Structure formats: structure tokens, C-alpha cells
Amino acid sequence: MTQQVTEDPATRTPRTSTRNANLSDLAHMLEVQNGRKLDVVAPASSLTVANGNLIMSGVEPAMTSQGRAFMSDGAYQPTNVAEEGFAAKLGIPVGYLRRMRTENPALYDINVCGWLEQDPTRKFLIRAFRGDAAENGGGGVARAFLSDSYRLIDNFDILTAALQGVESSGHRVEIRGCDLTDRRMYVRVESDQVAVQARELLRGYRSPFTGETGDQLPMISAGFVISNSEVGSGAFSITPRAVVQVCRNGLTMSKDVMRAVHIGAKHDEGIVQWSGATRARELELVASKTADAVQQFLSPAYVEAKIAEIEREAGKQISDPAQTIEVVSKQLSFSGPVRESILNHFIRGGQTTAGGVMQAVTSTAQTLSDADAAHELEAMALPALAAAARAA
Known part of the structure; x- marks a missing residue:
């Protein structure tokens, strides 16, 4: 069931979350997100916390895709993911941090500010969504609080490049479902053309959803999951996934995952914007990795070998x-x-x-x-x- 884009009424920023969406819905949600993104590298001396919100000051204005300037300074409400970043980067136990937010917000502010003040020159990457009030001075959501060497590989770019890689492989595939959360994007890809029999594995099995049996439909399709996080919750990855056709159960082969981590050179202070050439190089690599993964994971020999491994214990x-x-x-x-x-x-x-x-x-x-x-x-x-x- 798809949940379309909604806005937080307090911050007027996009809140995108979907489960089992189609590709068109996912692409639309990512485009909406891209129009609101703000990425800033700021020293601790430019950051403070008040009323539970992250406050940025002294940061240069940014530009919208339409060429309008808006103020980066202002208050940003942290998500759970950003709050985990506070905990990890400042050495505050995340459970304690969340307890303070709930039970003693003033103590929350004091703790985060106190640890920011320990090293005023230390720099962080703040990934945010700007709100409608941003053009007049802030108001938005802090979605991640990261190292200033975190490499930006965004979901829309990953999706576009990965699908280019799939197309260049020559394999015909179907997008079987897309998920988007505050942490990660997941795109499930499947090939009905690459399917193998698994009579031994599925003997006696009955779908809990339809009652159809594995003896009636003993087929397993090849596929994979494209995944990415914009907020530090994991690398760009392509993971092989076999699909049991009788019930649509997915078997994820995590040991064979193909990954690209988000660690690179430190960003300069200020608004983070990639050059076109840098972006093109990164996305060419994503497309190439995807094409390689397709050739490996959408192979009958690969799926048969994995099923044989599973059957030894199943x-x-x-x-x-x-x-x-x-x-x-x-x-x-x-x-x-x-x-x-x-x-x-x-x-x-x-x-x-x-x-x-x-x-x-x-x-x-x-x-x-x-x-x-x-x-x-x-x-x-x-x-x-x-x-x-x-x-x-």
C-alpha cells in the first residue's frame, strides 16, 4: 500500500515514507525531497540546540533549484536519525538523549550544547529539509548529523544510475516494489525470465497468504535489492534476492552483497554542492556496479547454486x-x-x-x-x- 508525499504541518517540509510503492511513486517522492534538500558543513561554534531544535547560525545562504536564495540559518527539528547522529558524534548515549528529550528538554539542550562547546572547531555535515519559512530565516527538519567526510550519494541519483545499469545489462526485469523511510531506500528487482525449479525445497510448503502449494508452483525467480541511505544508515548496495513464486517470499543473500560506502574526502565548510563532473563519475560507477551485479545475480547457475546450499539444511x-x-x-x-x-x-x-x-x-x-x-x-x-x- 502506497503512502503519498505529505507535509509536516509544523515545518512545511516533505515527510516521505512509502511501503510497496511502484517506481513512479518513488521517483515522485524523491523529486519532492530533492527540491527541499539542504546540506551544510558547519563548525560546532555555529551550532547550538534550543527547545530540542538544532540552530545553525553564520552559514551562507543557499540557492533553490529555481535560483532563489534562502537563508540556511535557523532552527531545524531533528529526526530520530539525526538524534542518533548527535549521540554518535558527541558521545552521548542515545537512550539517555531520548529520555532527556521526553522527560527534561532543558537538560537535553544543555547536554548537546555542552558537548558541542568541547571542540568549537570540529566540523559536521548537517543534512536537512528546508521548510517554507527557510527563505525568511530557517525552519525545517534536520535529517542527519554526520561526519564532514560523509560522501553524498543521493537516492534519486542512485535510482537513476542503477536503472541505467540494469538497462545496459540487456536483462528484462520488473520492479516488484519500492520502500522509502527516513533511513533508507529499497527497490526490489526481479526477473521472471531467470527462474529455476526448487521442488525439494518447496515440497509440502503452502503459502500462508493464498493456500497455494509449492508442489503446484515449485519455481524460484532471480532478483536483487537496490538500497541506499542518504543519512548514514548504510552503504549503497545491491543484494541478491531469490523470490519464491508461490508466496512472494524473498530470500536475501546478504553474504554476496555488492557495496559502495559513503566515505570520501572532507568537505569544505559551507553549503555542499557537487560539480557536474564529480556527480557524473560517481553515478557512472553505480551504473557499472549494477550492470556487473545483474550479470552475476540474474544467472540461473548462481540461483541453482544458492538453492543447493539452502537445501542441505532446509x-x-x-x-x-x-x-x-x-x-x-x-x-x-x-x-x-x-x-x-x-x-x-x-x-x-x-x-x-x-x-x-x-x-x-x-x-x-x-x-x-x-x-x-x-x-x-x-x-x-x-x-x-x-x-x-x-x-x-
Whole structure:
């Protein structure tokens, strides 16, 4: 279900969050975000916190894409991600920081300001969305508080370059769903042309969503996930992902991920703006990496080899499902509600094996409304398989 762009009524800044959107919706959301972005490198001496907001002062004006100047100085309301940046860069435990925000906001201001004052020359990269009030002096959202050597590789550019890489590979693919959160962008790509039989892996399995069985449709498609974070929550990555056609469960092969980290040379102080040549070089690399990934991950031989690896553990019988899933959940730190959902999906799936536990993890992931949590859980399916096989 897609959630369209909305604006925070207090700051008049875009709040973009979507789950299972189509490509057009995602592209529109990213364009709206790009029109509001402000990236500033500022020394600690130009930063303070008041009423829980990050205050920038003495920063040069920036320009909109229409060529209008607006003031960068002003108050920016931090997101949870930016607050995590405060904690990481200033050495304040994040739990304590959030407790202060809730229970003692004045102490919150004092703590953050105090640690900023420890080294007035230290520089930070602030990624923000400007609000409508920005043209008259600030008002917006601080979305990330990062090192001044953080390399900017933005979601819209990643999406465009990656799709160019897919096109240049010559493979026909479908975009099966897009997620966007305050932390990351996820784009799921699948090839129906590259599908292999997995009768042994899917024997006896029943989709908890439709009741259709793996014996009726024993096919697994090749695919991958394109992911990126603009705010320090992970690298640009391309991760192979096999899709069980009978239930749309995704098996993410995290060990084979292709990554590009966001670390580069330090930015100069002030508004951060890339030159066209620098941007072109970065995006050419993204397109090249994507084309390489497509050739590797959308290969029948690759998918068959991965299925063979999975089948070596997937057939082990589970005699006590509740106990096994309890053990797996403890080892992988699943919450109580997630553990209960996995057990329910295991029972409905009808496959009383370690492979059935794996399928229950991935089908549970499909039901989560939090896209970050869903992708994290899906990535734990193969570790859950291994843990269930050991406990069997």
C-alpha cells in the first residue's frame, strides 16, 4: 500500500515514507525531497540546540533549484536519525538523549550544547529539509548529523544510475516494489525470465497468504535489492534476492552483497554542492556496479547454486516447532510479537522442517508495515534456517 508525499504541518517540509510503492511513486517522492534538500558543513561554534531544535547560525545562504536564495540559518527539528547522529558524534548515549528529550528538554539542550562547546572547531555535515519559512530565516527538519567526510550519494541519483545499469545489462526485469523511510531506500528487482525449479525445497510448503502449494508452483525467480541511505544508515548496495513464486517470499543473500560506502574526502565548510563532473563519475560507477551485479545475480547457475546450499539444511525435520522457534528467536534477537508471528506462519505453511522456519521468517517480513524492520527480518531468514537446523 502506497503512502503519498505529505507535509509536516509544523515545518512545511516533505515527510516521505512509502511501503510497496511502484517506481513512479518513488521517483515522485524523491523529486519532492530533492527540491527541499539542504546540506551544510558547519563548525560546532555555529551550532547550538534550543527547545530540542538544532540552530545553525553564520552559514551562507543557499540557492533553490529555481535560483532563489534562502537563508540556511535557523532552527531545524531533528529526526530520530539525526538524534542518533548527535549521540554518535558527541558521545552521548542515545537512550539517555531520548529520555532527556521526553522527560527534561532543558537538560537535553544543555547536554548537546555542552558537548558541542568541547571542540568549537570540529566540523559536521548537517543534512536537512528546508521548510517554507527557510527563505525568511530557517525552519525545517534536520535529517542527519554526520561526519564532514560523509560522501553524498543521493537516492534519486542512485535510482537513476542503477536503472541505467540494469538497462545496459540487456536483462528484462520488473520492479516488484519500492520502500522509502527516513533511513533508507529499497527497490526490489526481479526477473521472471531467470527462474529455476526448487521442488525439494518447496515440497509440502503452502503459502500462508493464498493456500497455494509449492508442489503446484515449485519455481524460484532471480532478483536483487537496490538500497541506499542518504543519512548514514548504510552503504549503497545491491543484494541478491531469490523470490519464491508461490508466496512472494524473498530470500536475501546478504553474504554476496555488492557495496559502495559513503566515505570520501572532507568537505569544505559551507553549503555542499557537487560539480557536474564529480556527480557524473560517481553515478557512472553505480551504473557499472549494477550492470556487473545483474550479470552475476540474474544467472540461473548462481540461483541453482544458492538453492543447493539452502537445501542441505532446509530438509531437517522440526519435532518441537515452538521450542525451535523460541531458540531461533533468542539467538537472532527477534521480538515477542515477531516470534509469535513466525510460529503462526510456520504452522500455516505446513512444512515441518528448518526450511519451513526460513519460509515463516520471510512471510512474516512481508506483513510488517515498517519497511526497515521488514528488510532486516528478511535478511535474517538464512541465519534462521541455520539456527533451526542446528536446533532440530
